[in-house]
Amino acid sequence: MKKLITVLCQLLVGGTFLFSGLVKAIDPVGTSLKLGEYLQHFGLVGMADLSAALAWVLALSEFALGLLFFFGQHRKMSLWLGLLIMLFFTPLTLYLALYNPVDDCGCFGDAWVLTNWQTFAKNVVLLLAIVWMLFNRKRIAQWLVEEWFAFYFYAAMIVVAGLCLIGTRRLPYIDFRPYRPGVSMRQLAFGSRAPSASETLYYVIYEKDGVRREFLLDSIPDESAGWEFVDTRIVEPQQSQPAGKTQSLVLFDAEQREVTAEVLGDTGYVFLLLSPDLLTADEHDLDCIDNLYEYAMQEGYAFYCITLNDPAAVGHWRYRTGAEYPMLFADQQEIETMIRSNPGFMLLHDGVILWKSQLSGIDVPVLTSAKLSEQSYGQIQPIHRKKRVFWIIVWLIAPLFLYLPLQFIYKLIKNKNRKMRKKIVAGNWKMNTTLQEGVALAEGLKAALAGKKVNCDVVVCTPFISVASVVKAVEGSVIGVGAEDCSEHEKGAFTGEVAANMVASTGAKYVILGHSERRQYHGENNAILVNKLNQALANGLTPIFCVGEVKEERENGTFKQVIEGQMEALYTLSAEDFAKVVVAYEPVWAIGTGLTATSEQAQEVHAFIRASIAKKYNAAIADNTSILYGGSCKGSNAPELFAQPDIDGGLIGGAALKVDTFMPIIEAWK
Numbered sequence: 001m002k003k004l005i006t007v008l009c010q011l012l013v014g015g016t017f018l019f020s021g022l023v024k025a026i027d028p029v030g031t032s033l034k035l036g037e038y039l040q041h042f043g044l045v046g047m048a049d050l051s052a053a054l055a056w057v058l059a060l061s062e063f064a065l066g067l068l069f070f071f072g073q074h075r076k077m078s079l080w081l082g083l084l085i086m087l088f089f090t091p092l093t094l095y096l097a098l099y100n101p102v103d104d105c106g107c108f109g110d111a112w113v114l115t116n117w118q119t120f121a122k123n124v125v126l127l128l129a130i131v132w133m134l135f136n137r138k139r140i141a142q143w144l145v146e147e148w149f150a151f152y153f154y155a156a157m158i159v160v161a162g163l164c165l166i167g168t169r170r171l172p173y174i175d176f177r178p179y180r181p182g183v184s185m186r187q188l189a190f191g192s193r194a195p196s197a198s199e200t201l202y203y204v205i206y207e208k209d210g211v212r213r214e215f216l217l218d219s220i221p222d223e224s225a226g227w228e229f230v231d232t233r234i235v236e237p238q239q240s241q242p243a244g245k246t247q248s249l250v251l252f253d254a255e256q257r258e259v260t261a262e263v264l265g266d267t268g269y270v271f272l273l274l275s276p277d278l279l280t281a282d283e284h285d286l287d288c289i290d291n292l293y294e295y296a297m298q299e300g301y302a303f304y305c306i307t308l309n310d311p312a313a314v315g316h317w318r319y320r321t322g323a324e325y326p327m328l329f330a331d332q333q334e335i336e337t338m339i340r341s342n343p344g345f346m347l348l349h350d351g352v353i354l355w356k357s358q359l360s361g362i363d364v365p366v367l368t369s370a371k372l373s374e375q376s377y378g379q380i381q382p383i384h385r386k387k388r389v390f391w392i393i394v395w396l397i398a399p400l401f402l403y404l405p406l407q408f409i410y411k412l413i414k415n416k417n418r419k420m421r422k423k424i425v426a427g428n429w430k431m432n433t434t435l436q437e438g439v440a441l442a443e444g445l446k447a448a449l450a451g452k453k454v455n456c457d458v459v460v461c462t463p464f465i466s467v468a469s470v471v472k473a474v475e476g477s478v479i480g481v482g483a484e485d486c487s488e489h490e491k492g493a494f495t496g497e498v499a500a501n502m503v504a505s506t507g508a509k510y511v512i513l514g515h516s517e518r519r520q521y522h523g524e525n526n527a528i529l530v531n532k533l534n535q536a537l538a539n540g541l542t543p544i545f546c547v548g549e550v551k552e553e554r555e556n557g558t559f560k561q562v563i564e565g566q567m568e569a570l571y572t573l574s575a576e577d578f579a580k581v582v583v584a585y586e587p588v589w590a591i592g593t594g595l596t597a598t599s600e601q602a603q604e605v606h607a608f609i610r611a612s613i614a615k616k617y618n619a620a621i622a623d624n625t626s627i628l629y630g631g632s633c634k635g636s637n638a639p640e641l642f643a644q645p646d647i648d649g650g651l652i653g654g655a656a657l658k659v660d661t662f663m664p665i666i667e668a669w670k
C-alpha cells in the first residue's frame, strides 16, 4: 500500500512539473510577460530585462525536475530540490490567493488557467506528496536504468528547448490564446460588451473604392468622404455572444475615437500590424512591412498598425521606418494576447482571423504577387492544435524507444572494439598455497589446458615463494604467471619486501596491485600505489590494478566517486604506460562473500571506468584497456558476466584454487 501511494505521488509530482514546464516552454513569451507582472508587483522592475531568460530557465528546470520525479532518478537531489521549490511557492501562492496582485498565477501558462486559490490548493497537495516521498524514498519506482534515463533526459530536454526556441523566435507551437485562425475577432471583441438578451447588433455595409466594410450604427462613415451605402447586417444576441471566455479588444484612433466596430466590421481583407510596444519592436525585416503596406494600398485592403498609445514610441517608429499607415491603439496586454511576436502580422477577412505570423514567417513576394482572394494567403490557414499536441507527444516519447536500437548499434560497435582488447582470466591464490601445493595446482591447470582451444589469456598470481617454481611448472603452456604484490621501493633495506625487478627476474609477467585486502590491511593508498605502478612498469611487469567500493559506499551511492578516486593513481601514468595496465573492478562486498555483483551492476561500473579512461586519455586507449571483474566469480556466473560488453574477463580468488572450479571460468570464453 505504501509503495502504491509513493508511486502515485511520484507520478503526480512528476506529471505536474512536466506539464507546467512544457506549457511554459511552448509559450516562453507568455511566461516572461507573467514573470514581468510579478517582478513589477514585487518592485523588481530593474530585473524586467531578465524575464525572457528567466522564462527559459523556469520552463527547462521545471521540466527537468519533472523527468527526475517521474522516472524516480536522483531521488535525494530531486526530493530536496522539489521540497525547497514547494516551500517557496506554497506561501507565495497563499499570498497571491489572499491579495490577488495578479489575476492568475500562470503556473500552467494560458493552457490551463487556475484561480489563485486553486493554485494554492495544488501546491499544498504537491508539498504533501513530496514530504511523503521523502519518508518513503526507497519505495520510489525507478522505471529506467541510469544510462537509459540519461539518454532520454538529454533527448527530451532538447525537444523542450526546441519548443522554447520556436516560441521565442516565431510564435508558440501551440497557441493557448483565443486569437486563432478561423476565429471571429468581432465575436472576441464584443464578447465582454455583449449586448443584453434583448439587444441586437445592427451593421451597415458601406463601400469606397471597391472596398466593402461593416460599421456599427453609432459609427457610420462620412458619405461626403466617398463612402456609399450598400446593405445592412443584423446580428441576433445569441449569435453575437461568444462561447467561453470573453475578451475585450477596444481600438482607438489617433483622435481617441473608438473604431473597434469599424475595423472589425470591415467585410474585406484587413492587415493588422501588431506591436505591443513599438520602442522594443524588432526592426529587422522592416522592408517586409513597407511592401505589405504598399500592396494593401494597391489592392484596396485596409492596413492598420495596432499598438500601445505612446506618442513618443509612435513618433520614433514613424521616424525610423517612414511608416504612413494609420495607427490604432489598444491595451498592451490585449495586443500581447493577440500575438506573441513584436511586431507580428494578422490578416482578417470579414472580421475572421485568416492567419497570424511573425514578420519572418511571411513570404512577402508570394503574398504580394496576386490578389488575396486568388491565393492561399487569402484563405484561413488553420492550425491543427490536436495534430501539434500529437507531434509534441511523439517527439517526447520517441527517444524513450530510440534508446534500445541505438544501444544495440552501440553494443555492436563496442563488441567490435572489444575483439581488439585482451580477454583475461587471472587467478589470485592469495595466502593459500604452500610451494608444493602451488606447483601441483599449476601443473594440474597446465594439464587441463593442454590441447584445448583457449579463448582468453590465463594468468595465475601466486605467493612470492611460489612464483619462480610456478613459472617453471607452466613452461610451454599458455599460462602466464604473476605475483600478488610488489614493493614500492626499487631496492634496499626493506626487510620482507620483494621488489618488482625480483618478481620480473623469475620470469613472471604480471603483478596484482591495489588489491582491496592490501588497501585494507596494509594501508595502501594512491601515493604508495603510484610508486608500485612505476616500479612494476619499469621492470616490464603488467600491473593488474584493482579498484572497488565497500558495501557502505555501494549503498550510499558514492561508489563511482570512490572508484574514480582510486583510478587517480593510474591517471598519473603517461598514455603509453597506461596502455600496458589491466584494470580489475572488484566490489569489496563481493570478494570471498559469495555475493556477486549482478551483471548489470558490474557492467555499469565497467562502462563507467571505460568512459573515465576515455575522458582522461582517449577513446582508443579506453577501448583497448582490459577491465576484469572480480568478486565471487564462478563457473556458474562467469558466462553472464563475461557477456557484458565492457567486462573483459575475471580476477578469481576462491575458484582459482582448484583446477575443477577454475577451468569452467576459463571456458566461459567460448
Ligand code: PEP
Pocket (backbone or CB within 6 Å): 428, 586, 590, 591, 592, 593, 594, 630, 631, 632, 633, 651, 652, 653, 654, 655
Ligand atoms: C579476489 O580476492 O581477487 C577475489 C575476486 O576473490 P573471490 O573470487 O574469492 O571473491
